[in-house]
Amino acid sequence: MAVIVVTGRGGAGKTTTTANLSSHLAMKEYRVLAIDGDLYLPNLGFHFGLDAVKYSVHTLMKNPDIDPEWAIYKHRETGVYVMPGSTQLQDVLGISPRKLVDVIDKVRYKFGVVFIDSPTGVPFDTLPTFQLANYQIIVVEIERSPIYSFEVMVKNEIEKLKALGERYNLNIGVVLNKVRESEDVVDEIINAIETDLDVPVLGWVPFDSNVPASVNAGVPIVKYMPNSDAAIAFKEIGDVLEEWIFGE
Ligand SMILES: Nc1ncnc2c1ncn2[C@@H]1O[C@H](COP(=O)(O)OP(=O)(O)O)[C@@H](O)[C@H]1O
Numbered sequence: 001m002a003v004i005v006v007t008g009r010g011g012a013g014k015t016t017t018t019a020n021l022s023s024h025l026a027m028k029e030y031r032v033l034a035i036d037g038d039l040y041l042p043n044l045g046f047h048f049g050l051d052a053v054k055y056s057v058h059t060l061m062k063n064p065d066i067d068p069e070w071a072i073y074k075h076r077e078t079g080v081y082v083m084p085g086s087t088q089l090q091d092v093l094g095i096s097p098r099k100l101v102d103v104i105d106k107v108r109y110k111f112g113v114v115f116i117d118s119p120t121g122v123p124f125d126t127l128p129t130f131q132l133a134n135y136q137i138i139v140v141e142i143e144r145s146p147i148y149s150f151e152v153m154v155k156n157e158i159e160k161l162k163a164l165g166e167r168y169n170l171n172i173g174v175v176l177n178k179v180r181e182s183e184d185v186v187d188e189i190i191n192a193i194e195t196d197l198d199v200p201v202l203g204w205v206p207f208d209s210n211v212p213a214s215v216n217a218g219v220p221i222v223k224y225m226p227n228s229d230a231a232i233a234f235k236e237i238g239d240v241l242e243e244w245i246f247g248e
């Protein structure tokens with residue numbers, strides 16, 4: 001079972017969502033692998049305190065003979081198995097992004113759920129990974145789109161990514177992140193997305209300054225500060241996702 005996490009714009013919270021939904025399911029005893037598929041600007045490792053690893057997804061893409069287990073690290077606090085990317089320029093240069101699908105294909109059968117963090121926008125480079133995915137989560141940062149421009153901005157963004165997921169027959173869901181001033185209109189926004197675009201919203205996460213703190217600590221917020229507003233929201237979304245994937 002593979003879940004691809006995408007966003008229209010950078011900084012919306014794709015990696016944060018990947019890290020927290022993986023952690024939530026791992027803490028519920030699922031065997032969860034989180035892979036950094038953002039090959040040019042990987043930062044999933046930081047969310048799990050894995051800064052400078054010897055073996056990464058890049059190593060596996062360059063050396064198909066290496067045992068993929070070498071690039072999988074179990075995060076002590078949450079139990080998530082993490083395959084980070086390399087932040088070294090020389091590792092990133094000269095890779096063939098289309099090979100990512102081969103790496104995922106080799107390891108996915110060992111896990112109950114595999115999360116794939118993606119680059120921003122339509123991940124043209126790694127599109128073959130969509131072939132082995134089942135779910136697509138679109139993370140949208142609402143705050144940058146005030147309600148009056150909502151129609152144009154957010155709908156356009158979701159529509160494109162939704163069309164992409166549909167092309168690969170994925171089940172698609174939306175997560176709204178960093179909700180701040182628009183909190184009082186969030187229900188309206190969710191309603192518009194669900195009725196006009198016909199795509200379910202799994203939930204929304206408030207802007208919470210504890211989130212950057214959890215990244216600095218290398219422990220996703222659902223574990224780092226489980227009673228914070230963002231953690232509570234991610235856990236609820238994780239439960240919706242669990243029901244969606246494993247409920248009948
Ligand atoms: N709900 C939130 N509240 C506050 N800050 C957040 C929240 N979600 C993410 N962030 C912060 O926003 C920044 C971008 O998030 P990230 O997950 O890296 O985005 P992306 O992967 O989509 O580029 C990070 O510094 C992260 O700590």
Ligand SMILES: [Mg+2]
Pocket residue numbers: 014015016038043117
């Ligand atoms: Mg990211």
